[in-house]
Amino acid sequence: MAIGPRLEFRQGQSLVITPQLQQAIKLLQLNNLELQAFVEAELEKNPLLQRDEVDAEVAVEAPAPESYAVDSVPDGAAAADMDGGASDSHADASPGERDSGETGSEPSGGQIDWSKAGRGGSFEGDDNLESAHSREKSLWEHLHEQLTVASLAPADQGVAVVLIDAIDEGGYLRADLEETAERLACAPERVESVLAVIQGFDPAGVGARDVRECLMLQLKDRNRYDPAMAALLDHLDLLARRDLPSLKKICSVDDEDLRDMIAEVRALTPRPGAAFSTGETAQTVVPDVHVREGLGGLWHVELNAETLPRVLVDQRYHARIAGGARSDQDKTFVSDCLSSANWLVKSLDQRAKTILKVASEIVRQQDSFLAFGVEHLRPLNLKTVADAIGMHESTVSRVTSNKYVSTPRGVFELKFFFTSSIAATGGGEAHSAQSVRHKIRQLIDAESRESEVLSDDALVDILKEAGVDIARRTVAKYREALKIPSSVERRRRLREHA
Known part of the structure; x- marks a missing residue:
């Protein structure tokens, strides 16, 4: 050519x-x-x-x-x-x-x-x-990222979004739980349980309602919260006044243990959200x-x-x-x-x-x-x-x-x-993926005897009877995401505790 x-x-x-x-x-x-x-x-x-x-x-x-x-x-x-x-x-x-x-x-x-x-x-x-890649991640973005993998029910996820939005720059919750429950038309116990999930997020201490709870959450994260440390946190005013003899008596510890406990408290941060501060003033929505x-x-x-x-x-x-x-x-x-x-x-x-x-x-x-x-x-x-x-x-x-x-x-x-969904059997209204995970957890939590242990196939049958069109591999994936062992392992554990 x-x-x-x-x-x-x-x-x-x-x-x-x-x-x-x-x-x-x-x-x-x-x-x-x-x-x-x-x-x-x-x-x-x-x-x-x-x-x-x-x-x-x-x-x-x-x-x-x-x-x-x-x-x-x-x-x-x-x-x-x-x-x-x-x-x-x-x-x-x-x-x-x-x-x-x-x-x-x-x-x-x-x-x-x-x-x-x-x-x-x-x-x-x-x-x-x-700019999205160059700027620092805010505390709220960090918490919302963890929320997406928390596998909460749709109602709990909605409550979690409201609570996270009520957390200030220091990491403290500035919302009344009863008022939040009334506004969202749900039980106060639901809001309390969702708050407990958020308080397990990183950084340790986030979602606390006061300084004592913030320090307590950080100590629990380090596996250092015991009755003596709880007594110390209940009397932080004495620690501020350096009234060590009274603290030693209240905590029932000697001088060396009290010094170690005070050093541990001083190593904690009273503002866990400060590490995510971007230097920008929070604007009113x-x-x-x-x-x-x-x-x-x-x-x-x-x-x-x-x-x-x-x-x-x-x-x-x-x-x-x-x-x-x-x-x-x-x-x-x-x-x-x-x-x-x-x-x-x-x-x-x-x-x-x-x-x-x-x-x-x-x-x-x-x-x-x-x-x-x-x-x-x-x-x-x-x-x-x-x-x-x-x-x-x-x-x-x-x-x-x-x-x-x-x-x-x-x-x-x-x-x-916006929430994800799973198709319904018979062309009915779709189900939220979070609600399906929640239903799987409820069914497994109801197992009390070895004969009641449900296999993944049995869970599929129960969910399909409830109108959820779901595959066995999806049930297994959700179960593993919830950190629930297989039916064989659960049956063995019930046998050991029988």
């Missing part, structure tokens, strides 16, 4: 993300504080943008608040029927229309086609990925969405107008400076400013509508939690929400990151409502 230059025609498809769409994606994943900072920077550098000083109850041309009916049936199941919703129409504008920056169109007249974003989470000018209960069991979902930046395009000023522009460079600058301003207003408007749409669907899916408490959290994933509202999973993921919703049961991150 001869080697030489030649001309060929090739047809192909490729994904092109325009700078404007990049900006829209970036705005979608920003939290309200980051969004405020971004808009302030745009106001400073774009003379055609101005702040909307008019106080409006709703700052965005969004649909009316969503309302969902909750059927309060005895078993806690809730039927969700939309009473009024956001439009599902997403008019796809062509690239030429998106980039033209036309002056005669209304800023909120178009819709952004989020499907163009694809799965990619980064693009040119987005340093989120780099401001919800992006409000959910309130209305008449007839309806849930009303509406945006928090206080978190929405209000900016407008100053058309009068544009007309004045556009008429005075003489050089091509001046005309290009004015045109670019107008295009950028129009797109920013449109992006902010579409961001608000998208957050409202995703939050409304999450409320529709998890209305049982709002009505009956944490034990009624349903299995939910990104794909379910994305399919229901006609968006890409990556868009739903961006919307739910660092976005918070205020409900009658407290303020939660939108990602709180």
